[in-house]
Amino acid sequence: MFVYHVHATYNLVEKDSWLWFSRLGPPCLAYRHFRRPANLINGPLKAMIGRPSLLFSSKQLSLRTTEYSQSIAGALFCRYLSARSRCLSYHLQTHPFLAPSLAPHLLSHATGLTIEASDSDITLDKIEELASRLSIRLGHGQDAKDYLLLLQSFEEVMKQVDQMPDYTHPDLQAQPVLGSRRFWKPTAEENPFNAWSHRCSLVSAKPDSQLLGGLTVAVKDNISVGGLPTTLGTLSSLFSDDGTYPVSEIDSTVVSRILRAGAEIKGTSTCESFCASPLSFTSATGPVHNPLLHGYTAGGSSSGSSALVAAHALARGRHGSWGSTAQIAIGSDQAGSVRIPASFNGIYGLKPTFGLVPYTGATSMSPMIDHLGPLASNLNDIAALLEVMAGYDGFDPRMTPESPLCHQVKRYSRILTDFRATLGVVPRDSPPLRVGLLSESFLMPGVAPAVRDTVLEAASLYFRAAGATVVDVSVPMHLDGPVIWTASTRPSMSEWMCKGKTSGHLTHLPPHIKSRWPPTQDTYQLLTSSNPAVVNIILSGQLSETELEPGLEAKAHRKVFELREAYDRALEDVDVLVAPCAPSVAMPHPDLSTGGEGRSNILEKLSIAIGLTSNTCPFNVTGHPSLSVPCGFSSPQDQPGIRLPISMQIIGRHWNDEQVITAAALFEWGRDLKSV
Template identity: 40%
Template sequence: MTTTSLDKAAFQSLVAEFGFQMTPQDEADYYTLVKAMEDEITEVEVMPAYVDPRLAPSVALPVADRKYSAPDKADNPLNAWSHRFTLKDEAAVSSGILAGRTVALKDTIAVAGIPLTLGTHTYQLTTSPDQPYPIPSVDAPIVTRLVESGGVIVGTATCENFCMSGLSDTSAIGPVDNPWLKGYAAGGSSSGSGVLTAIPSVEKWRKKHGLPIEDLGLGPGVDLAIGGDQGGSIRLPAAYSGVYGLKPTHGLVPYTGIASLHPMCDHVGPMASSVADVALLLSAIAGYDGMDPRATPETPLRKNVPAYHELLKAAIAEKEAKGEWTPTTAGKGLRVGLLKEGLALPKLDPKVADIVRAAAAKFESLGATVVDVSVPLHSKGGSIWSAAMRGVMADVFLSSKAPDLLAFTTTEVSPPKMTQEWYDKLTAASPMVVTAALGSKYLGDTTKFPHTYRSKAVSHVAQLRAAYDAVLDDVDILLLPVTPSVAPPHSIKAAGEKSAKGLLDMYQNNLGVSDNTGPFNITGHPALAMPGGWAPAAGIDGAESEGKLPVGIQLVGKRYGDFGVLMAASIWEVAGLGLDED
């Protein structure tokens, strides 16, 4: 921090901003009081940094022995990897529930000794000219939990520039390609996490259908991944890339040690190639860590976390014992609500709507009860998200503002200097970031938008939560699309190359993709994206396309009803996997 000293002239300017008239004695006294505040801040600033012992790096591998590399293009053809390294506990690998499964982490998660990029350009996040990116000194709790559970963390996955894109073409290292069809978006902002999880799925699917895999050129993938989700950033890449992604109930998985957009909407959760693996990974990472203020009284302590994967096996076994785990009876007792407003998106592709309605019909064929439900406020969910977030979120994700409640923040990340160079790079790479900065500056001006504006918006967040809760009293899950279409072609072809379509078009493309996902970030309900079928891909640059891409369906459950969502997804797949549909 650059230390300043409040002099009399600066204090008089401060008073003038308020329009106060002070007597000479009052001015002298108030100056003394405010100067004392500055002195206290300076006193704290020079204190040695404190790191909570609970965030000490995993002892499985000392920080000094943690070696990493940024893969070259030959080893990273889809741009999905940020940095490669290996972090594991040999003893846990042979005994933990993850049993040596490979894991990739979104590049917002602190791993001691490994660069943290947030998908943005070098030198934007640190004040040191010798260090392109900050190097955390702590392991986020989920990192330690993954290692203790026997997972083998093999690298960080590319994410979108400051995590502000629902597509996958804004990262500083360039667009992340969809593994099913190169040249198309893979979804964001957890773009690399979705792609790396999808690579084995693509290869498995092609083998199953007698198609070659030798010349795909996808590079190495992973068994499991961790994504972050503030407006859909787990579910969007899961939907576009044809895998499974769960945004858990808000506060169920600790967000400590992870770069934040805003505590109200921050989620971190599992991505995998099956429902069973999502449940397994959730078992490994869930539970209050004693530090994250996003937790609620309903958040289980780590020792009390349900073994979701075991619960899933037990519930299926129970139905099997009753002879009910069949394509006509597996859904017996399940109540599904087809959300009317979720099928009313302005840009909704009719083919996507058909897939979702077919998913509802499949639930019915399985013996579930399916009814149409309506939450009129869902159509205003995007506006409520913006009203609650836009005036304050840039203070958090760009200026590193600490939460108002006690929490550990990523102290190694310094705010970027918003120079002309910053503007030029971000305008070319991600106008969503520049817009967020401008919007927060304007909407954060309390002379124009008093705090009561946001207070009213937050009250509507509570109203929206109550509206979903009311419907979920009558049904077990909500069914709706994840995205309005399959993955579109990239807007940006290469890193640093400005979109030919223009800023407004690119921004609006991003806004549309999260209309059905963002509302559940602010209300906190668990939401799972899973493959539901296929739809034709749009052509690139006006050309026709004969390719198809995955369509994601979304299941939303009661808060802390994460298991119910996973069970419903498992039931749906008894009648066949979504990507096995024509």
């Protein structure tokens, strides 16, 4: 059975005539002057699927989103209306994946119907142009006229939605705060690392708990904070002509939860342009500097979040100007954008299990790899922040039936506290942890020898000191992880990241973010000079759409299942896997000048980022929880006297995020034992 959606508008001859169908019961008719047609309508229209809602006023008859079976009912209805009215316009919309034959079916019965094209931008020439892009030739025959009617109907429907007032769900409205939601641009003195985007001071007027009481938080600038602008790390001209950024009217789910847990949000942190860099030089406001070594990368794309947390940890008990800092932060992670900057700055960064933390209110790069996660200088804050952020919110389609409801979220803070209380106290008949060193991760191209050796030595030494079993584990497919990540996300990434497309599932995108599309020459110039990775993503999308086999992306998704299964098999024999995080220590920013021999060209800007996420991005597509854990130091090539952090990843089973946190605590305990 074919199902159609119909929208029709008519001007009636009878000025006082009206008809009405009830949504609540079977089709019924209230009428004046229209007596004989009642039998016609109550008969054939009983074939309608569902219960329609029809309203016929004295001057206009409007039939909206009414489902018809492929019977004569719809045609008889239209024939009756055309006989009783002066029909000036008729618009028909069909389901895009169902039979498109309704137009001629109705037109053959509904005589006298004409298309009112004066209000439509769709013409026969436009239809021919659209078809030609698909290598289809329509001409100006009856087929083109029928499709013209269909597309004009679709245009009319979309215009109606455009004219409707927008809707914000009450659960996403900005939380009541003490005082106002005033924001300001930070001064150079309070922002020495260029890590703040906008400053504020938001404290809930009605907190539910004090799990984060007394903690200050930075929120990555792709996550909606009510009353504050969202920049996505890019230029305002990509959003507006007047040089302003869009201001959010909503609090993202995680922001609401953080406020209700008693924390103070101090502002939004600088992020990389469109969140599309693992380094920290692409933001429209300039490079974000590593607090450990000015002029060096803080990592990306959660660059500001990581720098602010690291600066806070470094500033404790030290003299000097560290500016305004934050104790904890949240970032987004699509390929390593929480873990890589955590590694470069020597702090902790967690990419949770996919679907554990709602992404609602944050801008997407690709729905399959979108994660929000905590950054902190200690595990206690990681556990507390995860506990606050996690849990189903009813808006995010990334969350699965396995996602816990809020009251089912594990008490990560208590789990960590209880675990630490047993260390060195409770006698064990078996090792407290089975650790697998992921062999292929140490062979990944680009991993510096100093990083490889530091992670291997630290993991082996400190886990064993704590009583854990440490073994080598092989997952050969891990080396294909970066290829699978790219092939499964890049073909459509520009649709989500730049165009703002919905995922096809019911979702709640940030309503204030409306990027300009398609890109212009000015857009190209701006992005090429700041972050050519975005242009690469846009062009890759065009190439995929026009030149590549459509089934390749789907095949890559099937390879994701295979990769996930490979890690799952490895995690049957061990509790966690260990791999290097960033493949090197932090490096200097590239030359961003617009001219001169020292200027970095496109490939130079991109080449320094190649391979940085090779060991992190596979776990974005597979969804395994992964925690960046500081484990040592090494020197950059150009600064042999400087020591910068190295981190390892601890990867766990799905929904066992507490396991990676307690594994990190065990590693810390083993390190403390060896340092005594």
